[in-house]
Amino acid sequence: MISYLSAGLLALIGLVRLVAVRAGPKHLVVFFLSMAAGLAVSADATVRLAGDELLPRLVTNALQLLAMRALVQLVRGARSPEKPTAFWPIVLCWALMVLCYLDFAPHRFEVGTPGFQWRWSVVVYQVSLTAYGVACLVTFTRTVARSAAGRPRGAFRTGLRILVCAAVTTIAWVVFSGLPSLWLEITDLADLDFLPRARLVGLCAMVLWVLGGLFTTWDGALRLVRAWQGIRAVTPLWKELVAAQPQIALPVRHDIEFTLYRRVIEIRDGLLALRAHVPPHLGDWLRTPVDEPTHAAAELAAALVMREAGRSWPRHPAGPDDVHPSMREESAWLSAVSSAFTHSRVVQEVRERAMADVRP
Incomplete structure (x- = not known):
């Protein structure tokens, strides 16, 4: 059960990465999905269902080597210029493992005996598997450790350090x-005692890989959630301004964070273009003092009515200093303006007064 749960977590991280990275290299996706499949194939229930211990082990080892190669591709792809990873070493290793398997598979009933353990095909199989995996992991560990040392404090650097620990444990x-x-x-x-101990070490490594993956993707996931919430919050205001102007x-781009950035820019352009249509006597229509987002929303509601009527005031009063230095603050401000524009009773009253003012 633990093997299946770990495999499920790894597969979930891999699928999340696949959705987040629709274009470009997907080395981490290959790594997590390969390790997840390997854990599922090597689980006791799977081995019992297959009725053979050696074939699931061959499939698991092949998937593990694919995951190790994906790690090397990941770190080499981060270099400038990018260094491609040759495919022939893993193909050679797979072919060698299959040839060895074909030699020792007929002797599966001798597993556990000294004669089987030191059979030439068994030894070659073990050495080739270990050498390729360790070589890939050492390359990955050195590169990620250097990258983590140069990163600022935060979840991403913590995730990189956990991945280094995961790689060392995996070695x-x-x-x-x-x-x-x-x-x-x-x-x-x-x-019979060896395999449970080996599987326990492997599960510890998988837990570290899962934690490292979660920490390194946490910031990105939070940014996507905040961007999506920001888009939903400013959309009513954005629709009104784009419909009017x-x-x-x-240009449209299918990227959540860029979509929020684009809508903030479009809203700002629309608000600036409507400044000249804000009636200078707007303050007389506000019965009670209001906060700045509601005041800005009231200005917008009145300006839209006046623009439709063809009225403008070249020397219109300047609005409040509501330009914020960061995208998060800017998005929060425009979200408050959008909410007031849609729901505020004060804004509705200003809109009605403006419409009454322009009637002949």
């Missing part, structure tokens, strides 16, 4: 589980 797991013939020879472990609309 220990690969060396331990990839060379059972050696460890069974130099320790007192029985063959279609020329302020910018």
Whole structure:
């Protein structure tokens, strides 16, 4: 059950990455999905269902090597210029493992005996698997450790450091589980005791990979959620301004954060274009003092009516200093203006007074 739960978490992270990174390299997606599939195939229930221990192990090891290659692709892709990762080493390793499997598979009933453990095909299989996995993990660990050292404090740097710990733990797991013939020879472990211990080390590594993946994607996920909330909040105001002034609309891009940025710019352009239509006697229509977002929304409501009627005032009063230095503050301000524009009774009264003012 633990294996399936860990596989599910890894698969979930991989699918989230796949949705977030629709274009460009998907090395992390390949890594998490490969490791998830490997854990599911190697689980006790899967092995019992297959009725054979050696074939699930071959499939699991092949998926693990694919995951290790994805890590190397990830760190090499981050370099400038990008260094491509050759595909022939893993193909050669897979082919060698399959040839070895074809040699020792007919002797599966001898598993656990010294004769099987030191069979040439078993030894070559273990050495090739371990050498390729360790080489990939060492490359990944060195690169990520250097990257983490140069990052500012935050969830992303914490995630990178957890990934370094995960890689080191995985190296220990690969060396331990990839060379059972050696460890069974130099320790007192029985063959039935070896696999549970190897699986425990592997699960510890998977937990670290999951934590590292969650921490490194946490900031990005939070930004997407905030951007989506910001888009929903400013959309009523944006629709009103674009309907009144279609020329302020910018080219569309299917990117959540950029969409929010674009709508904020369009709203700002629309508000500036409507300044000249704000009636100078707007203050007389406000019965009680209001906060700045409601005042800005009232100005907009009156300006839209006056623009439709063709009225403008070249020397209109300047609005409040509501320009904010960060996108988050700007989005929050315009969200408050949008809410007041849509729901405020004061704004509705100003709109009615403006409409009454322009009637002949």
